Amino acid sequence: MKLPIYMDYHATTPVDPRVLEAMLPYFTQEFGNPASRNHAFGWAAEKAVELARQQVADLIGAGAKEIIFTSCATEANNLALKGVAAMYGEKGNHVITCVTEHKAVLDPCRQLEKQGVRVTYLPVRKDGRIDLDELRAAITDRTILVSIMTANNEIGVLQPVAEIGAIAREKGVLFHTDAVQAAGKIPFDVNQVTADLVSISGHKIYGPKGIGALFTRRRNPRVLLAEQISGGGHERGMRSGTLNVPGIVGLGAAAAICKAEMAAEGERLRRLRDRLNDGLHRNLDGIYVNGSMEHRLPHNLNISVAYVEGESLLMGINDVAVSSGSACTSASLEPSFVLKALGAGDDMAHSSIRFGLGRWTTEEEVDYVVDKLTAVVRRLREMSPLYELVKEGVDLSKHQWARH
Amino acid sequence: MTYSTKVIDHFEHPRNIGSLPKDDPNVGTGLVGAPECGDVMKLQIRINPDTGIIDDAKFKTFGCGSAIASSSLVTEWLKGRTVDQALAITNSDIVDELQLPPVKIHCSVLAEDAIRAAIADYQRKRENKGGTGAGTHAQPFA
Numbered sequence: 404m405k406l407p408i409y410m411d412y413h414a415t416t417p418v419d420p421r422v423l424e425a426m427l428p429y430f431t432q433e434f435g436n437p438a439s440r441n442h443a444f445g446w447a448a449e450k451a452v453e454l455a456r457q458q459v460a461d462l463i464g465a466g467a468k469e470i471i472f473t474s475c476a477t478e479a480n481n482l483a484l485k486g487v488a489a490m491y492g493e494k495g496n497h498v499i500t501c502v503t504e505h506k507a508v509l510d511p512c513r514q515l516e517k518q519g520v521r522v523t524y525l526p527v528r529k530d531g532r533i534d535l536d537e538l539r540a541a542i543t544d545r546t547i548l549v550s551i552m553t554a555n556n557e558i559g560v561l562q563p564v565a566e567i568g569a570i571a572r573e574k575g576v577l578f579h580t581d582a583v584q585a586a587g588k589i590p591f592d593v594n595q596v597t598a599d600l601v602s603i604s605g606h607k608i609y610g611p612k613g614i615g616a617l618f619t620r621r622r623n624p625r626v627l628l629a630e631q632i633s634g635g636g637h638e639r640g641m642r643s644g645t646l647n648v649p650g651i652v653g654l655g656a657a658a659a660i661c662k663a664e665m666a667a668e669g670e671r672l673r674r675l676r677d678r679l680n681d682g683l684h685r686n687l688d689g690i691y692v693n694g695s696m697e698h699r700l701p702h703n704l705n706i707s708v709a710y711v712e713g714e715s716l717l718m719g720i721n722d723v724a725v726s727s728g729s730a731c732t733s734a735s736l737e738p739s740f741v742l743k744a745l746g747a748g749d750d751m752a753h754s755s756i757r758f759g760l761g762r763w764t765t766e767e768e769v770d771y772v773v774d775k776l777t778a779v780v781r782r783l784r785e786m787s788p789l790y791e792l793v794k795e796g797v798d799l800s801k802h803q804w805a806r807h
Numbered sequence: 808m809t810y811s812t813k814v815i816d817h818f819e820h821p822r823n824i825g826s827l828p829k830d831d832p833n834v835g836t837g838l839v840g841a842p843e844c845g846d847v848m849k850l851q852i853r854i855n856p857d858t859g860i861i862d863d864a865k866f867k868t869f870g871c872g873s874a875i876a877s878s879s880l881v882t883e884w885l886k887g888r889t890v891d892q893a894l895a896i897t898n899s900d901i902v903d904e905l906q907l908p909p910v911k912i913h914c915s916v917l918a919e920d921a922i923r924a925a926i927a928d929y930q931r932k933r934e935n936k937g938g939t940g941a942g943t944h945a946q947p948f949a
Binding site for chain 1: 810815818821824826838839840841842843844845846847848849866867868869870871872874875920924
């Protein structure tokens with residue numbers, strides 16, 4: 404077993420060697436611009452791009468012409484939100500999203516608000532999912548778009564996207580979903596969830612960084628977007644800019660591998676994730692899973708370790724790459740807004756760890772992480788005044804703290 | 808977060824973890840911070856009644872690496888000092904010694920607060936001579 408261990412697959416994934424192999428020719432021999440319609444170099448590049456487009460479409464049950472390539476999923480989210488708001492401004496000016504969305508959705512929403520768009524941020528329940536009745540109640544005749552992610556990047560919780568899609572369709576409202584963490588990992592079909600816009604990222608599915616895609620429905624309804632990057636009119640005029648051919652080829656190859664291996668890989672990772680969760684619960688008290696365990700990505704575990712602060716936990720397991728919702732590990736010095744939205748309290752957000760398992764995670768690594776984390780938690784609890792107070796019978800929530 | 812080797816050393820080999828009997832009239836206890844802010848420090852000092860010198864210091868800290876290191880460091884510094892000398896320790900001394908990055912300065916402030924709270928607790932006990940210390944705490948402490 405090699406150290407350090409990577410268990411942060413929600414942050415990014417390594418490029419699968421098979422993906423890299425597919426990409427390499429497009430940096431050198433096959434370097435053409437697919438927009439060059441009059442020579443063999445352009446044709447070869449175009450052929451590669453169209454194959455990749457089909458591969459990405461196949462992963463999510465879409466048609467190839469419905470895939471728009473972007474530079475990343477953040478761009479795809481921006482294009483969906485801003486593109487719809489600008490194009491459908493006459494129909495309405497109301498967008499519905501949710502408080503636990505990725506910043507790449509929340510921030511464009513904030514910008515839209517400055518331009519006069521009204522945005523509703525639905526809360527989530529303790530399990531991390533939105534309430535469908537609240538969604539229904541929030542939709543008005545001015546609503547143009549519902550944007551709810553398929554799987555959350557921190558807690559891996561799956562939103563009821565099929566039900567959300569059905570409600571949006573019934574009300575005649577477009578439905579966008581950020582499927583960055585879900586596509587390629589769990590079955591996802593744009594028609595089954597009646598999604599109109601879907602964002603996908605290359606580097607979350609063992610493809611390269613710097614490539615994303617936006618599924619944009621072409622029929623029933625035909626979705627129109629106002630371009631956000633203008634230029635040569637690439638990608639059906641919705642996203643100009645010379646196509647990143649090696650990146651696109653990589654995204655396509657990554658999508659094809661995910662589609663072929665998803666069932667077996669998902670099952671293997673679910674078993675390893677459960678082994679991790681069971682091992683930690685067996686060894687330690689005061690371990691809480693954040694968000695629904697039932698409606699969750701198979702490779703995600705997000706726990707809070709009571710009486711121990713997250714950054715110190717991460718320092719203690721410095722040969723394991725994971726992430727924390729602790730304020731001390733974030734640039735903003737704020738604890739995770741996702742965990743806060745679950746209503747668990749800031750103290751639990753400070754004590755959280757996110758594990759993201761992936762294609763190269765082994766059982767040996769999982770066992771190592773269980774042992775290592777157990778030892779570190781025990782050591783840190785020995786020096787935790789909170790653990791001592793609780794053992795003395797103090798109710799921490801009723802204690803008068805000297806806040807600073 | 809990239810820490811200095813001193814922070815990492817204190818984190819991996821913390822000095823003086825533990826507790827002193829909080830009802831001892833010669834022991835002062837400071838408990839500062841709050842769980843929802845992500846750091847809580849408990850600092851205890853014991854003062855030799857004959858010499859007026861701090862002869863033991865213990866800590867327990869819930870917090871990030873630099874909060875643990877700051878409290879570990881001050882327990883080392885406190886031993887052998889008088890109360891007045893202990894009060895002369897400032898947060899910037901801690902920042903300098905541990906080379907804390909700007910975003911971690913609040914950890915050093917908390918450690919300074921913990922020293923002051925522990926000394927205040929000790930002095931309260933002295934004023935209420937004969938008291939056990941119970942019920943005289945600034946922060947009620949089961």
